[in-house]
Amino acid sequence: MENRSFTYDVLKEIQNRWSPRAFDAQKEVSREDLMALMEAARYAPSCMNEQPWSYIVGQRGSTVFAGIEAALSDSNVEWAANASALMVILSKEQFSHNDRSNRWHLFDAGTSWGYLSLEAQKRGLITHAMGGFAADQIRTTFAVPNGVAVIAAVAIGYYGRREDLSEAMAAREKPSPRKPLDEMLFIPLED
Amino acid sequence: MENRSFTYDVLKEIQNRWSPRAFDAQKEVSREDLMALMEAARYAPSCMNEQPWSYIVGQRGSTVFAGIEAALSDSNVEWAANASALMVILSKEQFSHNDRSNRWHLFDAGTSWGYLSLEAQKRGLITHAMGGFAADQIRTTFAVPNGVAVIAAVAIGYYGRREDLSEAMAAREKPSPRKPLDEMLFIPLED
Numbered sequence: 480m481e482n483r484s485f486t487y488d489v490l491k492e493i494q495n496r497w498s499p500r501a502f503d504a505q506k507e508v509s510r511e512d513l514m515a516l517m518e519a520a521r522y523a524p525s526c527m528n529e530q531p532w533s534y535i536v537g538q539r540g541s542t543v544f545a546g547i548e549a550a551l552s553d554s555n556v557e558w559a560a561n562a563s564a565l566m567v568i569l570s571k572e573q574f575s576h577n578d579r580s581n582r583w584h585l586f587d588a589g590t591s592w593g594y595l596s597l598e599a600q601k602r603g604l605i606t607h608a609m610g611g612f613a614a615d616q617i618r619t620t621f622a623v624p625n626g627v628a629v630i631a632a633v634a635i636g637y638y639g640r641r642e643d644l645s646e647a648m649a650a651r652e653k654p655s656p657r658k659p660l661d662e663m664l665f666i667p668l669e670d
Numbered sequence: 671m672e673n674r675s676f677t678y679d680v681l682k683e684i685q686n687r688w689s690p691r692a693f694d695a696q697k698e699v700s701r702e703d704l705m706a707l708m709e710a711a712r713y714a715p716s717c718m719n720e721q722p723w724s725y726i727v728g729q730r731g732s733t734v735f736a737g738i739e740a741a742l743s744d745s746n747v748e749w750a751a752n753a754s755a756l757m758v759i760l761s762k763e764q765f766s767h768n769d770r771s772n773r774w775h776l777f778d779a780g781t782s783w784g785y786l787s788l789e790a791q792k793r794g795l796i797t798h799a800m801g802g803f804a805a806d807q808i809r810t811t812f813a814v815p816n817g818v819a820v821i822a823a824v825a826i827g828y829y830g831r832r833e834d835l836s837e838a839m840a841a842r843e844k845p846s847p848r849k850p851l852d853e854m855l856f857i858p859l860e861d
């Protein structure tokens with residue numbers, strides 16, 4: 480796969496996952512698969528087991544899907560409208576047991592999304608997370624209260640045909656590269 | 671497994687992972703395994719492909735391990751000192767391409783840690799992330815610059831014997847429960 484090379488044999492879901500844009504507008508994602516993604520997200524670890532994350536999820540054709548789609552940036556809606564489902568990742572900013580600020584809530588929500596993304600890959604689904612959307616509009620549309628962060632949108636579905644993308648999008652339709660492995664380490668491993 | 675039940679057949683690494691404290695103080699984790707964890711972390715998705723995360727990693731007996739251990743809270747050092755490796759998760763707060771604040775850096779670092787934790791599980795390693803440590807001390811010990819967040823510490827190693835834990839820790843040595851599956855959804859799925 481272009482831009483991907485592995486020195487170590489890591490989980491095949493990690494090796495094969497990337498963030499495509501060529502979704503198949505004909506395919507539907509099942510309720511069963513979507514709930515399995517919620518189950519995967521559910522079992523992520525979190526600070527004090529707070530589980531700060533929650534998800535807005537809508538299948539294509541639903542009012543929830545339309546509400547998320549309407550908040551996407553133009554460059555995202557162009558391809559993400561073909562996804563079988565759209566999702567928004569939310570996270571509670573305070574600990575439930577004492578109402579104090581939870582400085583790990585975004586980190587923990589990211590872990591939960593990580594689990595979800597690999598479970599999707601296992602099920603043959605593609606996922607693409609997006610920062611390009613109007614978070615305030617999501618907050619209004621879905622009555623997300625203050626104290627709950629609107630973090631990211633995600634397109635979920637099945638791979639379609641690269642040829643159906645616009646020329647600009649087709650040119651970007653490949654896995655992104657990564658920094659060299661050694662740069663993962665802030666300090667080199669001691670011998 | 672106590673406190674864990676799955677309606678959906680998610681990745682077995684997700685089903686089997688939890689955060690134990692009974693590390694085996696006799697076992698060593700190989701360099702190969704630690705680098706494979708870095709490889710798993712490396713291929714997480716991130717906003718603008720920034721890859722804001724990096725890791726401080728030390729095997730037991732190394733000066734890096736000692737430096738992390740010295741910063742752990744008393745209640746964590748009691749059991750985490752037996753880990754085969756200790757890690758600290760860092761994250762760059764600004765985008766590299768324009769030096770502007772990256773509001774997804776903690777979220778993306780969490781995704782990276784999620785991938786790492788499942789790869790560890792696949793390799794028979796146990797992991798336990800900790801918020802209880804002196805982040806400022808880590809910053810000083812390892813010269814972590816301003817603009818790089820010190821997020822969490824992680825103990826990595828092999829399962830030992832629950833009987834070797836203190837009575838207080840042994841009583842807590844079981845998987846934590848989760849909210850009901852339906853509570854993952856901010857809004858119920860439409861029919």
